[in-house]
Each structure stands twice: as structure tokens, then as C-alpha cells.
Amino acid sequence: MANTRKNAAWEYFGEELKRRREDAGMTQADLGHRVFVSGGYIGQFEQAFRKPQLDVAQRIDGVLQTGGFFERLWRKLIKTSPYASYFEEAAELERLATKICDFAPAIVPGLLQTVSYARALTLAGNPLAADEYIEEKVRARLDRAELLKDATRPVYWAILHETVLRVPVGSNSVMAEQLGHISRLGRERKVVVQVLPFAAGAYPQMGKVLTLMEFDDSPPTAYTEGVYSGNLLDDPAVVKRAHEVYDLVRAAALSPEASLSLIESAAEDYGSCVSTT
Incomplete structure (x- = not known):
């Protein structure tokens, strides 16, 4: 129900944008x-297919002379999101994508995480937070x-650096469960997973999370993430380069x-540690 209300609010954003633009x-x-931005992007904002970034909302206010209306509405809608503001638009696009390719240099990508792994990871970053927040x-x-899990799920391809398998998050049992979950998804042919081994050495964009998304009726995007920051990239030349980087990593992976x-094998190692303690 909350998600429905939020979608309706973004539709209101789009309706107001269209009305004030036409006025x-x-x-x-x-x-x-x-x-x-392109005129097509303005159309996607008006249809609530995409959400503008803050700087775009601010520029819209300036051009349409709306006294900060779109910035205030943007901030209110983002504040109600369960995601960090820098990831909110990427999370929305994720649901619309027909293909998603992740590269994870250090931790399991969010789409593959188990409850226990996600909880351990969240606690590690927020050791003093209340249980409700976690x-x-x-x-x-x-x-x-x-x-x-959807019948209409996107094609999903994940490349995990071997670091993801070797650095424990939570307990040995958490890691055994998490790696077993990834293995099952792969064996059931719901996802394609590759591991970039330590032996591969240096690789492009070392240390950077990279997500590529493709859509039926919109240009592809790339998302990169750093410390409490993210960049959603849609410039065609930049996205093309991001795909080339991903292909280089994929070529070096197992x-x-x-x-x-x-x-x-890594899951069994963690499981053995659990059984001997």
C-alpha cells in the first residue's frame, strides 16, 4: 500500500510538471x-516512469519559476524512500529493467542477499542503530x-570478485547460507553468476560497484557507487564505455x-567451520 501511495505521489509530480510546462x-x-536533459526524459518524468535527480528538479524550478515547488516535492518523496537518496532512482529503475548486470568487488549484490547476510551487513555499517532502523x-x-522471483524477472548477470566469497560478513553460518543461496539461484538457472578470481590480478574500475540496466523502451543506464554516494549515468558514450569495462571483467572471470x-566449495568451507564449533 505504501508503495502504491508513493507511485501516486510521483504521478502527481509528473502531472504538475506537465501542467506548469504547458502553462x-x-x-x-x-x-x-x-x-x-532530453525532451524524452521530460516526457518520462511527466509519466512517472523516471524520477528526476535533485539538480534537475532545481533547474526545472528555475526555468518554470515555480519558487522551489519541484525541489520541495522531490525532497519530500525521497525522504519517504527506504533507500539512500543517491540510490533511490537506481532502485526504481531496477524494477523496470529487462536486463541487469552487476559487478560486486567486495560484498554480495543486494538482489542476491539473504536475510541474515543483509542484517549482518547493515549492522556492520550501523552498529549503534535501533532495531527498527536495521x-x-x-x-x-x-x-x-x-x-x-517474478515470472517476468529480468535477465540477471552478476560477477563477484573472489573477495566476496572470502571475506566473512556475519558468522560462518551466515556465509554458508548466503553462498548456498547464490549457488541455488545459479543451478536453477534464475541468474548467471561468475567469479573473478584473485589470480586474474588487476581489473578495470578496481574497487567500484557497477550496475548496468537495459529497458524495453528507454536507453540503457549505468550506476556506480562509492562511499555514501552514487552516480546514475545515462550519457550514451559513458554507458557504452561502462559496458566495455564490464565485458573486460567478464572475459577475465571464471x-x-x-x-x-x-x-x-567456499560454502562448504564455511559450513565445516560451523559444524566443528
Whole structure:
């Protein structure tokens, strides 16, 4: 129900944008040109298909002379999101994607996380937070993972650096469960997983999370993440380069079958530690 209300609020954002743009006598292309996005993007904002970033909302206010209306509405809607503000739009696009490719240099990607792993990871970053806050973040993470259970789920491809398998998050039992979960998804052919081994050495964009998304009726995007920051990239030349980087990493990774075998071996190692304690 909360998600339905939020979608309705973004639809209101889009309706107001369209009304005020038309009142100003501008086409979508006119407004897009003046706020440095395409006219097609303005159309997607008006249809609530995409959410503008804060700087775009601020420029819209400036061009349409709306006295900060769109910035205030943006901030209110983002504040109600269970996701960090820098990830909110990427999370929305994730639900619309027909194909998602993740590269994870250090931790299991959110779409593959188990409850216990997500909780241990959240606690590690928020050691003094209240239980309610921790559980809210865990629920949001698991809600995202639901899209892999859909009959219409996107094609999902994940490349995990071997670091993801070797650095424990939570207890040995948490890691055994998490790696077993990834293995099952791979064996059931719901996802494609590869591991980039330590032996591969240096790789492009070292240390950076990278997510590529493709859509039926919109241009592809790339998302990169750093410390409490994220960048959603949609410039065609930049996205093309991001795909080239991903292809280089994929070429250096183990085959899907060898990767699952390595993941299963690591899961067994963690399981053995549990059984001997």
C-alpha cells in the first residue's frame, strides 16, 4: 500500500510538471534543452516512469519559476524512500529493467542477499542503530530481491570478485547460507553468476560497484557507487564505455560452471567451520 501511495505521489509530480510546462508555453524538448536533459526524459518524468535527480528538479524550478515547488516535492518523496537518496532512482529503475548486470568487488549484490547476510551487513555499517532502523533497511533490501522471483524477472548477470566469497560478513553460518543461496539461484538457472578470481590480478574500475540496466523502451543506464554516494549515468558514450569495462571483467572471470563450483566449495568451507564449533 505504501508503495502504491508513493507511485501516486510521483504521478502527481509528473502531472504538475506537465501542467506548469504547458502553462509556460513550452514543449518537452524546450524544457529539456533548458534543464540539460532530453525532451524524452521530460516526457518520462511527466509519466512517472523516471524520477528526476535533485539538480534537475532545481533547474526545472528555475526555468518554470515555480519558487522551489519541484525541489520541495522531490525532497519530500525521497525522504519517504527506504533507500539512500543517491540510490533511490537506481532502485526504481531496477524494477523496470529487462536486463541487469552487476559487478560486486567486495560484498554480495543486494538482489542476491539473504536475510541474515543483509542484517549482518547493515549492522556492520550501523552498529549503534535501533532495531527498527536495521529491520527497515533489511526489508527494503529483500523487497528489491523479489523481482528475481517474478515470472517476468529480468535477465540477471552478476560477477563477484573472489573477495566476496572470502571475506566473512556475519558468522560462518551466515556465509554458508548466503553462498548456498547464490549457488541455488545459479543451478536453477534464475541468474548467471561468475567469479573473478584473485589470480586474474588487476581489473578495470578496481574497487567500484557497477550496475548496468537495459529497458524495453528507454536507453540503457549505468550506476556506480562509492562511499555514501552514487552516480546514475545515462550519457550514451559513458554507458557504452561502462559496458566495455564490464565485458573486460567478464572475459577475465571464471566460467559460470567453474564459478558455481568455487562458490559451493567456499560454502562448504564455511559450513565445516560451523559444524566443528
